[in-house]
Amino acid sequence: MPAIAGQTLLPGERLCDFEIVQVIGLTSFGVLYLGRQLQDGSTVAIKEYMPSSLAIRTRDGRVEVTDPAHVQAFERGLQAFLAEALTLSQFEQPNLLRVSAVWEDNGTAYRSMPYLTGTTLLAWRTGLAEPASQAQMEALLEGLLEALRTLFQAGLAHGQVEPLNIYIGEDGQAVLMDFDAVHQAVQSDPDKPYVDAYADPARVEAMMSTDLRAVAAVLHFAISGDWAPVRPGQAVRYPPLSDVLLRFKDSASALEYRPEFLAAIDAALAQPVQDGPGTITEFRALFAADSSPVPLLEPGGTVEKKRAKRPRREPIPPAPPAYPLSSSESVLALLANFERGPAPSAEDVEPFQVPEVPTLTEEAEPTLPPLRIVNPFDDLESRDSLPTLSVDEQSDYEPLPYTPMPSIRPRNPWKQRLPVIAAMAAVLIATIGALAWQLFG
Incomplete structure (x- = not known):
């Protein structure tokens, strides 16, 4: 502030x-x-x-x-x-x-x-246009777990694992800052005697589970950039990382994530706090599966340009997967199709035989009569003059009687206006007479 x-x-x-x-x-x-x-x-x-x-x-x-x-x-x-x-x-x-x-x-x-030089995780992630890389995520995870391991072994819990309370030094190491003890002590009910949180073993155990779930929420924030604090007794719904990665489909960081790493984050956030991992060992077990990143980029960072040629063989129907793909693995498989490089060379592809389309030649055309529309005026065009009726044919012709149209006279506009003018004049005369009667008696 x-x-x-x-x-x-x-x-x-x-x-x-x-x-x-x-x-x-x-x-x-x-x-x-x-x-x-x-x-x-x-x-x-x-x-x-x-x-x-x-x-x-x-x-x-x-x-x-x-x-x-x-x-x-x-x-x-x-x-x-x-x-x-x-x-x-x-x-x-x-x-x-x-x-x-x-x-x-x-x-x-x-x-x-x-005095540490660096910035908070909140400011660091907010200043990035893309999510943290796989290496940065692993360094963040290891740093937080080692800090919590030291506290858990001493019988303590942190209670405030969140981006604002995690410091990222210039060397990339994460440092976990203040506890939540001061906040709890100040905001406790003044009418009740204050009991230290560490005096109750059951409460300490619940705080440890909350800290581990908060670590998964921090990793989710490092990818998505959206933060929802983890509080005891509050259920927060985090969107699956498969949906989050669709926003970063063109990011190199999103393309190198390990599917089991993302699935472990989703699994830790999907469980209620009381049913989630309660120890560092249980939490690490979620991330224990080892797998290489999706091979989209070469070590130098360039997109793979060539692929090794393989001998041609008959296509084999794909075998069903040994286990169903999780949502994170499905998205990574989808993202793996981006920037895959050029298509295979022509030697690896069977040439496509284009069927020959026969063309009609003059000899192959069917001998059909030409289509011609009969025009009734063709005979007239070939003559010098139009045909005339004979005397006998003219005798049968009787002309229709002619009836001339009646003449239309123009209307006189004043003929319709005279009654209106006369009525207005009568009203005016009557008004003047009434006014004169009132003035002169």
């Missing part, structure tokens, strides 16, 4: 052994600063617990609660912030956020972390 005047510390202020350089960003529960260590001058990232809905910053830089009713929620979030920082400081896993120092000051708490 954008920084508001008076909400963050100013550059140059000292915190323990660090100095504030600038504000990197804000969230609803904290402020992230770019800092410098005073001893060796190294650059670090410093996070401050600052719930904007519960507290404000005074002029001297201290954080105070805005309402006495918020004190309990603020303290819960503060304790969760400290517990999360202390927990992360115990791990040395490259795919998990590492905390180097934790301390309290200004009425709140702080933690320092290594």
Whole structure:
């Protein structure tokens, strides 16, 4: 979120052994600063617990609660912030956020972390015009599972595996960032005693299953670009990747996906959270099948130009597949037909025999009489003059009597207008007479 005047510390202020350089960003529960260590001058990232809905910053830089009713929620979030920082400081896993120092000051708490150069998975995928490649997907999967393995072995769960909370470094490694403990502590019911989520083994187990399902949702997002958060007790329907890949039929990344890899993502998202994989081993079993990518491109990235010639043989009817094709495999088989290169050479194809079409010659034409339309005027055209009737033939002719048409006289327009004019004149005279009677009595 954008920084508001008076909400963050100013550059140059000292915190323990660090100095504030600038504000990197804000969230609803904290402020992230770019800092410098005073001893060796190294650059670090410093996070401050600052719930904007519960507290404000005074002029001297201290954080105070805005309402006495918020004190309990603020303290819960503060304790969760400290517990999360202390927990992360115990791990040395490259795919998990590492905390180097934790301390309290200004009425709140702080933690320092290594400053990572890169961007979030959300911003990274949003800036891409095509989905992530198969290699990028595998690196993302391995990084997230290794980070979760470290947490699961310590009896912890993350609770907020989502694109905004996954950092992609310049080396392509995925780093899992903050937990969801602070959010749960602040947003818990103030009328009920707060119980840490990790105090209940059944709840921790449910959170682990939710984290693994969220990993599949993150992989789906890396392909589709559409994100729907995974929450306990909420059923989210994700479209099959077979439908998603139809939007990227011209993408080289979509053409190199392994069918079993896509089928594993669909299978993990199709199951309810309580019925899905609950351990890293069960989740990896979905991706255990090994298969080479669809061979559409050569190692250099160019489309395959030639195909090896094979000896001609009689066509053999195709055998039924050993197992039914999944939706992802069907789409990859469809996409495999794009950019397949030129057609086979002429030596590999049986020549098509075009049947000869016989043509009619003058000798082969049937001797039929020419078609001619009888014209009754042909005889007249050959004569010099038209035939005339004889005297006897003329005697039988009687002309019809002629009746001349009656003459049409033009209408007189004034004959129809005279009655109207007369009526108007009478009305005018009567009006003038009535007016004169009223004036002169």
